Amino acid sequence: MTISEKIFSKASGKTVKAGEFVMANIDRAMTHDITGPLAVEGFYEIMRDKEEKKVWDPSKIVILFDHQVPADSLNAAANHIMLRKFAKEQGIINYDVYEGVCHQVMPEKGHVKPGDLVVGSDSHTCAYGALGAFSTGIGSTDMAAVFASGKLWFKVPETIRFEVNGKLPKHVYSKDVILHLIGDVGAEGARYKAAEYAGSTVRDMPMSERMTVSNMAIEMGGKAGIIEADKVTEKYLQERIPGFKLDPYWKSDKDAVFSERREYDVSNLEPQVACPHNVDNVKPVSEVEGIKVDQVFVGSCTNGRFEDIEIVARMMGDEPVAKGVRLLIIPASRTEYMKVLRAGYIEQFMEAGAMVESPCCGPCMGGSFGLLGDGEVGLATSNRNFKGREGSPQSFVYLSSPATAAASALTGEITDPRKI
Numbered sequence: 001m002t003i004s005e006k007i008f009s010k011a012s013g014k015t016v017k018a019g020e021f022v023m024a025n026i027d028r029a030m031t032h033d034i035t036g037p038l039a040v041e042g043f044y045e046i047m048r049d050k051e052e053k054k055v056w057d058p059s060k061i062v063i064l065f066d067h068q069v070p071a072d073s074l075n076a077a078a079n080h081i082m083l084r085k086f087a088k089e090q091g092i093i094n095y096d097v098y099e100g101v102c103h104q105v106m107p108e109k110g111h112v113k114p115g116d117l118v119v120g121s122d123s124h125t126c127a128y129g130a131l132g133a134f135s136t137g138i139g140s141t142d143m144a145a146v147f148a149s150g151k152l153w154f155k156v157p158e159t160i161r162f163e164v165n166g167k168l169p170k171h172v173y174s175k176d177v178i179l180h181l182i183g184d185v186g187a188e189g190a191r192y193k194a195a196e197y198a199g200s201t202v203r204d205m206p207m208s209e210r211m212t213v214s215n216m217a218i219e220m221g222g223k224a225g226i227i228e229a230d231k232v233t234e235k236y237l238q239e240r241i242p243g244f245k246l247d248p249y250w251k252s253d254k255d256a257v258f259s260e261r262r263e264y265d266v267s268n269l270e271p272q273v274a275c276p277h278n279v280d281n282v283k284p285v286s287e288v289e290g291i292k293v294d295q296v297f298v299g300s301c302t303n304g305r306f307e308d309i310e311i312v313a314r315m316m317g318d319e320p321v322a323k324g325v326r327l328l329i330i331p332a333s334r335t336e337y338m339k340v341l342r343a344g345y346i347e348q349f350m351e352a353g354a355m356v357e358s359p360c361c362g363p364c365m366g367g368s369f370g371l372l373g374d375g376e377v378g379l380a381t382s383n384r385n386f387k388g389r390e391g392s393p394q395s396f397v398y399l400s401s402p403a404t405a406a407a408s409a410l411t412g413e414i415t416d417p418r419k420i
């Protein structure tokens, strides 16, 4: 069996294979300030004829506020009020106003473990596959059904296995690896499949880098992006879940059936850049060097962790941001923000002319502040570069690793970090 088949077998209470339809029990359900209100409305509609309008299990629901925090409009404020009221009414204790981006907070607070089936009303819920869970994004109306019943139907997905081997060259990171994979298979290459990432490169990645790779499974159409749990996972979770022990069962068996196996040697991989207006429009940095940038955004659930921001701080040293360029740094959570603060990097960035903002999605999906205007070019460490994604439909978004972002902030044009 693959990891996914094992997880769906546990969740449905019978042995199932890829292709079968199951009604599965959900271990954790996450919603946020954008998709949450519609899920709440849907829930009350489902419960309309019931006397007791209670969610199936308040301890398994997590509500986070990240896309529009602090509230940037009256509409956002009203959504926040509605969700806080719902949490209180339902006895949902896991809701927080200022904790950070949902996909950072969920693993960070110990809401996910290997073998779990997790759903979230956000497409990058696949990020928690980095912990060996099957986690996937669902719509608000599906979330309403989960709130009411704790169950959801699925077709057990086939698995496409990515074997990535080789030691990454200096200044090349997991973001370059995942961009390379997406460029190779295309935006629909893993459609409705579980992407499983394996091989020595993946095993050598710390948790922060694994999360980047799992986060972007959806950008190749994947239903999930799973890395089997190991010592790295165990250490990460022991710091968060008291008494956590690794269960060797949650990995794909040696004779598991994969729909496809793809092998990569990344020992000579160049830094990669996704060019406008699609994530699979990936080029080696050497082909896009010299393109002038107006804004560099370091943050998001993809690359907003302390380790990502530290790469930027180290690469910049005492150097200032290039004249006229806006460098916007947004740590993905309060915890990550405090690590950046304690390391002294906030002072360093402010002196360099950058701006450090409080944890949130920021300009990642163009719904809040930091928008790009007509004709402007942005380089971001986030995960999507669709037309208008960071503001104007007449702007251009490139995606890269934090190292490439830092090098480009220093020069004002897309720059190969290996040259700095």
Ligand SMILES: CC(C)[C@H](C(=O)O)[C@@H](O)C(=O)O
Residues within 6 Å of the ligand: 034, 035, 067, 121, 122, 123, 124, 137, 365
């Ligand atoms: C707002 C939400 C529905 C959306 C998603 O699901 O991914 C957002 O987080 C994004 O990254 O585009």
Ligand code: SF4
Residues within 6 Å of the ligand: 066, 067, 101, 102, 103, 122, 124, 300, 301, 302, 360, 361, 364, 365, 382, 383
């Ligand atoms: S940081 Fe970006 S990709 Fe992640 S949840 Fe927020 S808007 Fe979506």
